[in-house]
Amino acid sequence: MKRIIGFFILLMILQTALPPDAEAAPAYAFRVKFKDKNGTLSFADSLSFLSPKAMQRRNKQGIMLDSSDLPVVQWYIDTAMQTANAVKLHNVSKWFNQIVLITFDSSKVTQLSALPMVASVKLVARYPNGNFKMETSFNKTTEVNPVQNKTTGNSAYYGLSFQQIDLIQSDCLHDLGFLGEGMDIAVFDVNFRYTNTCAAFDSLNADGRIKDTKNFVKDTSFVYSVSIPNDHGMNVLSCMAANQPSVYVGSAPKANYFLYITEDISTEQFIEEDNWLSAAERSDSIGVDLINSSLGYNIFDQPHIPYTYANMDGNTSLIVKAANKAVSKGIFVVQAQGNEGAGAWIYMLTPADGDSVYSVGSVDGSGAWGQSGYGPTYHGVIKPDGVCVGKGVVLIGGNCQTGTTNGSSFASPTMCGAIACLWQAHPELTVWELRDLLRKSSSLYANPNNTLGYGIPDFCKAHQIVLGNTDYTKTENSFVVFPNPINDNFIIRNVTDNTPFHYQVFDASGRRVFQSALIKSWQVESESLKTLSNGTYIMMIVTGSKVQTIQLQKL
Structure with a gap:
């Protein structure tokens, strides 16, 4: 919800002739969904609506054209606009075979719904004063505070975005x-x-x-x-x-x-x-x-x-x-x-x-x-x-x-x-x-x-x-941590080989609370969690080719 504190209205002149009191009358936007595309075009025709870059993106990913790439039938649009006494075609969606039209005459919705090509009609906007293209001033903006100078964690190139x-x-x-x-x-x-x-x-x-x-x-x-x-x-x-x-x-x-x-x-x-x-x-x-x-x-x-x-x-x-x-x-x-x-x-x-x-x-x-x-x-x-x-x-x-x-x-x-x-x-x-x-x-x-x-x-x-240098998938367990639950000291042991590893520890909210240096031994004793509060933590152990996560309980 947004709060309006003042209006500076620039009402665009409608190209269609309106009744004298049209500016004061409410305007309505209706989403009109059609039943079909009537087979008027082939998939080859849809190519004219897609740029070479769009086709390249799809071809690269093996994505085929389908009916959602075909345009909405033009005479469906024309008929709906005429039936609704619409003053503007707001948008057209080929993906979902529908349009949004704007009218001052909401009573036409019954006739619109009765059209043989129409699947459904839904009110999607109401403009009380008919000003569906107004320009308005607001005080709503992003509250941005001055940046406090940082003494660490900065980079000469990135400046204040480094973190x-x-x-x-x-x-x-x-x-x-x-x-x-x-x-x-x-x-x-x-x-x-x-x-x-x-x-x-x-x-x-x-x-x-x-x-x-x-x-x-x-x-x-x-x-x-x-x-x-x-x-x-x-x-x-x-x-x-x-x-x-x-x-x-x-x-x-x-x-x-x-x-x-x-x-x-x-x-x-x-x-x-x-x-x-x-x-x-x-x-x-x-x-x-x-x-x-x-x-x-x-x-x-x-x-x-x-x-x-x-x-x-x-x-x-x-x-x-x-x-x-x-x-x-x-x-x-x-x-x-x-x-x-x-x-x-x-x-x-x-x-x-x-x-x-x-x-x-x-x-x-x-x-x-x-x-x-x-x-x-x-x-x-x-x-x-x-x-x-x-x-x-x-x-x-x-x-x-x-x-x-x-x-x-x-x-x-x-x-x-x-x-x-x-x-x-x-x-x-x-x-x-x-x-x-x-x-x-x-x-x-x-x-x-x-x-x-x-x-x-x-x-x-x-x-x-x-x-191919790292396989970050869920893998078989190569490491054990004991005791678990832990107090102050614990041991990490590689039970399969002597591959160097490092580990990170995350708290229950996902915040990283510890990151080790590279460990070149099959076993290490650590006090890295000694200063942490009691609770549940996730240890992620990384070798050159795999990752393993272990849930720890600190008592």
Whole structure:
């Protein structure tokens, strides 16, 4: 829910003649789903709607064309528009064979529903004053605090972003030259104000790497509105695309970006899911590789019925269906888990519940849970898929300076940029192989939980897995730890060979509390947990070719 404190309305002149009192009358947006595509086109015709880059992405992953790639029948659209006395066709979805139209005459819904080609009609938005294209000012913006000077944990190159980059070891990929170059990332968000002027985006703009822009709410290509003081999209983008060496460097500073506004900050209505769907279909057609979405939904304005936890099943909301469909087209979808963990709702927000979606929760710089939404989904799928820094995260604020804030909204893009760099390094991977790789390289892979999911991915290890240097799978036990439960001292013994190893210890929240040096002995006695509180811990023991996790109880 968003709070409106003032209106500065610019009502666009409708191209269709309206009755004299039309401006004062409410407008309605209806989602009209059709029964079929009437066999008017063949799959060969769908090629005209997909770019060569889109076909290349699909071919590489063995993804075939299907009926969802065929366009909606035009005369179906025309008939629905005429029947509804519609004044605007808001969007068209070939994936789900449906449209959203806007009309001032809600009484036409009965006639619309009775059309032989119509499967269903649903109200997705209501605009009380008919202002479905208004421009509004708000005080809602990301609260960004000045960055406190750090005395440790910094890097001359990354500046203040080093901690969040280093936690997931994505700087390892940068060191190898994988900075996201040639990768196409679509960003679905609210507003990208100052992206075209902030120094942090100088190289992004100078290189022409903003490849496409679209405001799906207002139906315009302009996404840098200064009349809406909301910088959320720009803040999110900075976590990936900012490139100010020694000040702040994002996780994919050389990638290409596609900036799409899908969120209407003035309301919370189902039509925003349709906007998200439209952006996803555009991304597919253009050939985008990854989508970052830092938007999530559960509560809507009246008369829309809010979602319940039972709806977080990966198959209820339109937006989660759209996200899963995008993945089926070969796009890697990275989605913020939401920040509801400490609130009344507590769960993830949709579309983070998508089976195919890689959802990202929030931790602080030490790896401790950052109050992002709990998993699992209602049908038991582990969520989030991974976590990175979202609590105390550093980003570029509305004043074009670095600042700190909180939220999985900013963990998600950091992760997305790192994934883009990993995919750049290994373009042969499919979206499914990439997701599996990320899970296997994560700190809680063998023991995922409902707050951190599979834990913190290690992108350096993920890279090594693909190269065949490391096999981060669940393996047979080679190590024993005794006694267990432990007090102060314990022994780790390799019962199979003398392979050198190292180990890390994580607390119940997934925070790393100890990391050893390389141990070149078959057995070691340790006091590494002596100073820790009593409780449950996970030890991850790593050799050159395998990983083993052991649950420890400290008494």
